[in-house]
Amino acid sequence: MPASLSRDLRLPLAPGLEDDDAVYGLNNTEQEWVAHEPYLKAKGYTLRPRYRPNWIPSWKLNGKYPADCEDSWELPAVKTLDAVRCRDNKHVSLKKSIPSDDEEAQNELEILQYLSQDGIRDDPRNHALQLLDSFPIPGSTNGLFLVTPFLSDWDAVPFCRFSELMDFIQQILEGLQFLHSNHIAHRDAQIANIMMDASLLYSEPFHPCDPHSSLDGARRLKIKRRSEASVRYYFIDFGLSSRFPSLADRRLVTGVKGREQRAPELLPTIPPPYDPFKLDIFTIGMVFKENIFQKYYGFHGLRPWIDRMTAVDPNARPSADEALRLYTQWAENQGGLAQQSDVWSFAPPPSLRAIVVSRAPP
Incomplete structure (x- = not known):
């Protein structure tokens, strides 16, 4: 379980959150991705089980604590989701880009397209995010899914x-x-x-x-x-x-x-x-x-x-x-x-801090 997702079991849950579904279930943003899953699958991209229609939480089947099950780990970003490209199992990111609602999205798309074109994409000095694919978002006039490597x-x-x-x-x-x-x-x-x-x-x-x-x-x-x-x-x-x-x-x-x-x-x-x-x-x-x-x-x-x-x-x-x-x-x-030497940070490691504290005068 990721440290950022851990929960202190000694503390009572807030009223209304006693149900595991309320804590670990899909939020509104995630439900939007679930609605797109069949379309994305048809385009050649597989989402994690959590974001597939008719998902049944694994902890309801195996009896484990929900936070110990990977399908309880929720979406870390709003506009971006990880996926796997079916043809080669490459790990990628999918980003919703909706230029009609966001001038910045149009700007990003144009620059990514420029930096991902032949003759520029493969320049070893090019450290810009590469655009692998793009296709329309259903129900959006100008919206696109942008596919990039997972970073x-x-x-x-x-x-x-x-x-x-x-x-x-x-x-x-x-x-x-x-x-x-x-x-x-x-x-x-x-x-x-x-x-x-x-x-x-x-x-x-x-x-x-x-x-x-x-x-x-x-x-x-x-x-x-x-x-x-x-x-x-x-x-x-x-x-x-x-x-x-x-x-x-x-x-x-x-x-x-x-x-x-x-x-x-x-x-x-x-x-x-x-x-x-x-x-x-x-x-x-x-x-x-x-x-x-x-x-x-x-x-x-x-x-x-x-x-x-x-x-x-x-x-x-x-x-x-x-x-x-x-x-x-x-x-x-x-x-x-x-x-080739090891890095030294200005903050001493915990083991050294413990020695210093233990030897400090009363």
Whole structure:
């Protein structure tokens, strides 16, 4: 059972929730997916048992506690659901995109189509989410189901080696450089929109709701280190992105919808038009600063670099090309021994904290 889905059995349930069906049954969003299941199956995509018509909860048949049954684990997102592509058993994600109701959805579709076309899709620098398929949503005028590879949270598997952290930074910078070279500014490239393909870390598919469990939820899986397999990182969610025909056509933009609201150019009550490419640099700089440099030892030599990326003045920030070049210069000076060393976080592990506490004076 995923830790996030566990329930403290010592606490009484709230009134009206004593029934397991009320706690573990389908919510309204999930019921919409169930209604689409026959159509999706005809299109070649299989949903988990929970989202099939006439689903009978397994705990009613096997007598187990519901939270210990994988079909009690509910949908983690509203617009997206995992599925299996029937022709090759590939694990994919299905996303509802309804442009008629959402301008951002149309924008995302157009950019994904561009980045997934021949000649661009297979560029090794392309770290944008790939569009595998798309088809209409029944009952929606312009709605589409977008099919993409199934990805995991970027930190679903722990970092073990210093080289793994370096590889993460390298791939993200390459991906940003690729977007900018194609005149695409992501505009919301914060940490929640960076994910990874972790499939090669496993010898079998893992459960979408718990990366440590098998598909049937019955077993804990052995997971390789990132450095033992080819982990690849991707940018997702291009709903706020801007794409320009050429370098000469680039222009300033407006809008403050992204999650990263600390960029100085977005702080005024009514922000003036700003350079979206410089905003990307600031956002990625904050990703590295908060999720890598402030958590792990060994990156002190990059302090001037990260300060430039997060500079108050957008014009003082490096371009994506320069940011990658400067990082590569630093990385090439890191010896093999350092790269293969275990990572050290600023927060001591629980075992060490226990020793410190036990030896503390009264």
